[in-house]
Amino acid sequence: MNPEVNHKVVREIASHPFFHGMSREFVETIAVEGEERLFVADDMIASEGGEADVLYLVLEGKVALELEAADRPPITVQTVGPGELVGWSWLVPPHRWRFNVRALKRTRLVALDGGIIRRTLHARPDWGFEFMVRFMPLLAERLENTRIQLLDIYGR
Amino acid sequence: MAVSTLPDPASPADAGHPLAPIPYVVRAVATETPDIVTLTLVPRSTKRTGPFRPGQFNMLYAFGVGESAISISGGSPDGQLIHTVQSLGKVSNALTRLTPGDTVGVRGPYGRGWPVAEAKGRDLVIVAGGLGLPPLRPALYEIFRNREAYGRVEIIDGARTPKNLVFYDEVQGWRRRSDLRVQVTVDSAGRDWYGDVGVVTTRIPDARFDPERTTAFVCGPEIMMKLTAQALVARKVPAETIFLSMERNMKCAIGFCGHCQYQSSFICRDGPVLRYSAVQTLLNLKEV
Numbered sequence: 001m002n003p004e005v006n007h008k009v010v011r012e013i014a015s016h017p018f019f020h021g022m023s024r025e026f027v028e029t030i031a032v033e034g035e036e037r038l039f040v041a042d043d044m045i046a047s048e049g050g051e052a053d054v055l056y057l058v059l060e061g062k063v064a065l066e067l068e069a070a071d072r073p074p075i076t077v078q079t080v081g082p083g084e085l086v087g088w089s090w091l092v093p094p095h096r097w098r099f100n101v102r103a104l105k106r107t108r109l110v111a112l113d114g115g116i117i118r119r120t121l122h123a124r125p126d127w128g129f130e131f132m133v134r135f136m137p138l139l140a141e142r143l144e145n146t147r148i149q150l151l152d153i154y155g156r
Numbered sequence: 157m158a159v160s161t162l163p164d165p166a167s168p169a170d171a172g173h174p175l176a177p178i179p180y181v182v183r184a185v186a187t188e189t190p191d192i193v194t195l196t197l198v199p200r201s202t203k204r205t206g207p208f209r210p211g212q213f214n215m216l217y218a219f220g221v222g223e224s225a226i227s228i229s230g231g232s233p234d235g236q237l238i239h240t241v242q243s244l245g246k247v248s249n250a251l252t253r254l255t256p257g258d259t260v261g262v263r264g265p266y267g268r269g270w271p272v273a274e275a276k277g278r279d280l281v282i283v284a285g286g287l288g289l290p291p292l293r294p295a296l297y298e299i300f301r302n303r304e305a306y307g308r309v310e311i312i313d314g315a316r317t318p319k320n321l322v323f324y325d326e327v328q329g330w331r332r333r334s335d336l337r338v339q340v341t342v343d344s345a346g347r348d349w350y351g352d353v354g355v356v357t358t359r360i361p362d363a364r365f366d367p368e369r370t371t372a373f374v375c376g377p378e379i380m381m382k383l384t385a386q387a388l389v390a391r392k393v394p395a396e397t398i399f400l401s402m403e404r405n406m407k408c409a410i411g412f413c414g415h416c417q418y419q420s421s422f423i424c425r426d427g428p429v430l431r432y433s434a435v436q437t438l439l440n441l442k443e444v
Binding site for chain 1: 285286314315343349350374
């Protein structure tokens with residue numbers, strides 16, 4: 001095992017539902033520079049427009065994804081909890097957060113370096129394919145949920 | 157057709173003509189949201205409507221304006237009735253403007269309600285969207301009274317925003333019970349909301365139940381019920397054990413006039429609670 005790797009982080013990644021069954025070598029590779037971060041209620045984890053260089057795995061707690069508009073207060077459009085991921089802007093140029101991420105309660109996350117993941121996915125297309133096969137359904141699900149929100153299903 | 161052939165609307169014999177409303181007095185008005193109120197009604201005399209079953213509805217008559225079908229959201233053996241009304245049209249607007257002491261006409265109860273007894277021994281998933289909670293409320297209290305007769309009970313309540321949640325304090329009380337799991341979610345919220353945000357269907361994968369022995373009660377706008385039923389079926393709950401409360405424009409409420417016809421059913425007589433398996437294909441049609 002790479003001595004630079006934080007073994008606790010490797011364990012947390014390996015046990016996260018998204019990474020279940022992925023190769024140990026891949027997990028150890030993306031765990032380099034990875035760290036656990038702790039937030040309390042109302043801490044800002046990321047701000048819209050800021051550099052997006054992190055993929056967060058939610059271990060405990062709950063975070064809000066907020067949209068900002070100049071003429072109104074921020075609006076929470078989704079909450080994310082344990083077993084889920086936060087952030088894909090690290091994968092999509094120009095790598096800027098598209099929303100705020102705010103802790104709603106005590107929240108424990110693993111932060112993974114987005115640049116390392118990108119380079120790893122490029123260098124090992126087999127890992128890249130496996131990662132995208134898992135990542136795309138999450139994006140599709142969020143797109144579907146956004147469409148349902150647009151339907152205003154509680155409307156008159 | 158002669159009046160004498162009209163079906164018995166399940167009202168006591170002293171109610172007289174089945175289409176004649178019985179006068180009730182508004183005892184209290186609680187504002188749930190800016191356009192939704194909960195009315196507590198008591199009979200003005202000894203004449204009262206018959207006992208109701210959870211999921212049934214009454215026809216409320218705003219005198220001089222008209223009648224509207226409103227689900228029963230509570231009541232007591234002494235004849236008290238609770239109705240939650242949203243201002244949507246002329247009649248419901250008049251009903252939401254009632255004040256204590258006003259008189260309103262009531263006839264009913266009508267329709268088939270939630271199969272609360274049939275669900276005994278099974279896990280229950282109860283999903284309410286928007287104004288879907290009031291018609292489920294009597295079923296919930298019946299379940300609470302016989303809690304040991306049921307398996308796991310999961311309640312999911314969704315609304316557009318936190319200010320659109322009805323019976324909010326009551327739901328918060330249910331969240332403190334150890335024998336229920338209550339999830340509340342809204343479509344969007346400001347920074348003063350620390351609960352879940354996301355469509356109601358996103359809570360189904362996280363709900364705890366054994367699909368093979370689960371009965372689901374779903375109530376809300378039709379599109380919400382359709383998407384929720386699809387999410388339940390995706391979790392392997394059989395369509396036969398998912399029940400939806402359908403809504404149509406009702407006039408006579410006794411299966412006579414056809415205003416609420418839904419293909420071969422009359423919602424007032426055969427519903428409003430129907431099995432998802434019976435309406436599954438109809439929910440995909442643009443018009444029925």
